[in-house]
Amino acid sequence: MSVLVQRPTAIPNGPGVPENAPEHCPGPESELAGKSDACAGCANQEICASSKPKGPDPALPFIKERMSLVKRKILVLSGKGGVGKSTFTAQLGWAFASDENLQTGIMDVDICGPSIPTILGIANEQIHASSTGWSPVYVQDNLAVMSVGFMLPSSKNAVMWRGPKKNGLISQFLKDVDWGELDWLVVDTPPGTSDEHLSIVQYLKESGIDGAVVITTPQEVAIQDVRREIDFCRKVGIKVIGVVENMAGFVCPGCKTESQIFKPTTGGAKKLAEEMGIELLGSVPLDPRIGKSADYGVSFLDEYPDSPATKAYMDIIQRLRDKLD
Template sequence: MIAVQSAVQVPDPLSVPSNAPEHCPGTESELAGKADACAGCANQEICMSNEPKGPDPALPLIRERMSTVKRKILVLSGKGGVGKSTFTAQLGWAFAADEQLITGIMDVDICGPSIPTILGIASEQVHSSSSGWSPVYAQDNFAVMSVGFMLSSSKDAIMWRGPKKNGLISQFLKDVDWGDLDYLIIDTPPGTSDEHLSVVQYLKESGIDGAVLITTPQEVALQDVRREIDFCNKVGIRVLGLVENMSGFVCPNCKTESQIFSPSTGGAKKLAEDMGVELLGAVPLDPRIGMSADCGVSFLDRYPDSPASTAYLDIIDKIKQILGDE
């Protein structure tokens, strides 16, 4: 007996809101706001009012602005507190250490913009010019954009729903005068929500070179990384590799290493093997990393002899090799 399977239209994951019901048809579907699954959904009226649905007018502007950016790298984590923004900052500092390279960081962790503080430029503000918003420069070849520069106080809470977040991300991509960049590193919030979907949607035509996933050794963090890898596979983002942060503790005095977060299920190494992704490296926990972030200085420059600095630089070399830049 031959089973006959009816054709079912599977919605593009990029068109499904993060708070959508289980059988959401997607915002681009003709059934958006009309399907049985839409009943009671908070987005129902918005989806119904979006007709007719056409291409986003921001996409050509983003494509033009991003045409001068050579590499675009996402830094992702499934869980907060694993050191994603700190790693992003060190990656930016390391690229910018080469005076021949021009590097940028775009901070789309809109509700928790920590990049300005980590880079020591939290007191700076964004200025407008005839060519768009001017990013803040941590140094001559290191441009940064974050909502943190737009707040009247560092204590201000950002209470935005998805559409306003998406609008700001669009502006960061199309209205910021990034100029000619060798690397644009995009720091994202934890998870796989509005901000991630927006970045992928807006850069769909411009292209994303890949994602670096950050985790810690505990299984509770690794579980979320598995979901992050699944997200990348579903939306077509290349996973450049996995970084295990806080992988042991290095004493600044005696340089001995101790396990603080025990890898009970094999840590990032076992996860990389199971999921078929590259393990870029493991960064030991050095308390001076947090101190450098609080002070807004480059850990790599301040403590070049730390085992953590060696690990960072090895990881960055691997990323360049994978991208074909070395």
């Protein structure tokens, strides 16, 4: 929902009524939502009236059926943008897919900022429909990808959607995409805790989410947002597998000297993990070639196997597999 107007009294009159809802609000879950006399003049009247049908979402059984073929489902989260979440998702997908016996899928639910197609080098691909549903785009035989980026006329087009339309697309990604049998489904999410996060949790509730990996950088401005992200996970019942610290230092390719670009003024991810009682999966140093690989759509792990960042990625990914397997 958008911002609600200030409620003049403190007495809720319907189920699920927000604390700052207008007086006599029937609540967004009510059959009268957006239709009662109390809704007249409310800023949210149209949204409530046109929201999804009350009661169980009819898409849930279809989602459950599709997801029954997926063994492991992981969310990649970040409280703040620009911390390398999508880049980590891509490296994770490539690492899983390096085992020819594993089938891996990446679902990009960052609706307004779909960068996964570019990072994976498939930005010019399109989605095809068949009798079994939408066919994901394949990076290689065992790495499938679905993103709204494949649906846009060009990379310059902005996606300006409200919550219900975002939710509908995420539902389609889960129930209409012919993922087939997957060993891993990695879900790349937008920064923060908004519609996309609530939708993916709701839709996968019955199928189960194996856990979330939270990405941060060392500086306190990112750490603060990650605390909120971890709090979100705990409130909605998602297990936090661990935290990954990106941009944890810069290793000079020539002299191999490491410098702190983003200084951890409050202890960085290590201190955060201790405070929150979660595991620090590892720290990935800065390497300019990571950005270059993302721009050209190639696997950094394959292109630069000797980089300290590659070793850090592989250690983190192996720890992930150990914890989940």
